[in-house]
Amino acid sequence: MKLLALLLGPALALTLGVPLGAAAIATTVVAPAVAEQIRIDPCSAYPDQTNIDITGGEEAGVGFALPKWGSPRFQSLHSPAQTIPARIKALYVAAANRYRIPWQLLAGIGMAETRHGRNNHTSSAGAQGLMQFMRGTFAAYGVDGNHDGRRDIHNDADSIYSAANYLTRSGVTRGATGVVRALWAYNHSVSYRNDVLFYAWSYAGKAGQIVVAGDQEDCGDGLGDGNPSLPPLTSGRVAKMFAWAARQRGKPYVWGGTGPRGYDCSGFVGAAFRQIGIRMPRTAESIRLWAHKNGYRIRPSQARPGDLVFTNTWRGPNKAGHIMLVYNPATHTSWEARGAGVRIYHYTDFAGHHLYEFWRIGNLTD
Structure with a gap:
């Protein structure tokens, strides 16, 4: 999701054997709006990375x-x-x-x-x-x-x-x-x-x-629990996401799907947030890292509609491989795209997994 120029540092470090901090970053001319988005959040400034098929994967954009x-x-x-x-x-x-x-x-x-x-x-x-x-x-x-x-x-x-x-x-x-x-x-x-x-x-x-099996973009170090001073999404924005999700009900789970005919897990969540003007990275793990800068972690008992749930699946125990959008905490239900397609599931299906995190995204503007 970063510009080619932003990737020159590690490339030089690999080629020349110099420390990352000593690698020069080239200047690239970009549109002012894009430059501002890079300044605000370089991880979400650009569209999906090139997809590489991963056997057994649950989402595209990984590899x-x-x-x-x-x-x-x-x-x-x-x-x-x-x-x-x-x-x-x-x-x-x-x-x-x-x-x-x-x-x-x-x-x-x-x-x-x-x-x-x-x-x-x-x-x-x-x-x-x-x-x-x-x-x-x-x-x-x-x-x-x-x-x-x-x-x-x-x-x-x-x-x-x-x-x-x-x-x-x-x-x-x-x-x-x-x-x-x-x-x-x-x-x-x-x-x-x-x-x-x-x-x-x-x-x-x-x-x-x-x-x-990873992400080309670097969305943060993943340390800490985010910024709890951020105001949460308004109920009106959450309702808009849910109304859109209801219109997607029944559409098939499609590996690499970002809509409108089908979705994978992160493709669905990313599309839901785009309905309220928030752009996210492509994959579950990238969104999880992005949430450290744009939201904050909460306990499962604190979940409210519109929160995100991350769990490990095919990417191993230390990485998020699946993402869910909390629908009704009282019934532990979530909007998701997985095996049976887009519909409401129970996020507690993954409660026993090694990684099981709840995050609240701030009331961001694009």
Whole structure:
């Protein structure tokens, strides 16, 4: 959703190996109205990103190519990508499927860190396990990958699943810039980042393509609970959205649908808000991040008509994959586009999910 010029920073960082803050941003001439929208909210200033089909996805607008490596490189210049033991590759693939990231990216880290466990020793800095976690980082982001009831920094499954968890929590699915930031969080080294990306693409092969199930735009860091001082949507604007939603009742769920013949989940919610002059990003996760700047989080018991509900589904446990528009909190019902098409459902169907958040959007003007 950002201008090409706004994407030049991460591109330069990848190509030249310079920190993001040092990358020059080129000047692009845009219409005054568009420039003002960029100033107010760059995430919602431009239309949908290019869609990349994701198997099993519930909405379009999700997906971007993993960025290529840049320079400088270090390890990969003298140590080519080694074959991956079958057991370790199976763990990479399983963890990648769980967190919806490319297995080749995990393999790139595993290669850079320990040669997929062949050099699995505690580092001079104290990092441990196949994916080389520091104790403090593992305590914060470690998960039980083999489901034995405990998290073990030296267990290969726990280490690999924890790396996938850490990458997604660090924003690896937020476009090329997100990949750069996540790899920097993993290891504060530009050459390390480029080595990992080189190895990842090596495992993809010459004809391979690596697609990240994520959003090209960066809609914020997702920290905090928003701005509760924002006034909520007026009842009149909520009623206008509901009147429009009622006219869409029965239309089919269509992957990538933004109307008027059919919708996917975020396409439907975005279209509903456009009826009252509010433009949102394309995907559920992008809208969730956007809400941190344009709304505030509430408890489920505080829900009122017009609020949004986000839950994780196909994008893994740390990302919103589905979005709902609260209709009647007394009956826990919501307007949604999902399997049976556009109609009223129960948002409590997702109450047991890892991510289950309620957000109130401010009474914004476009």
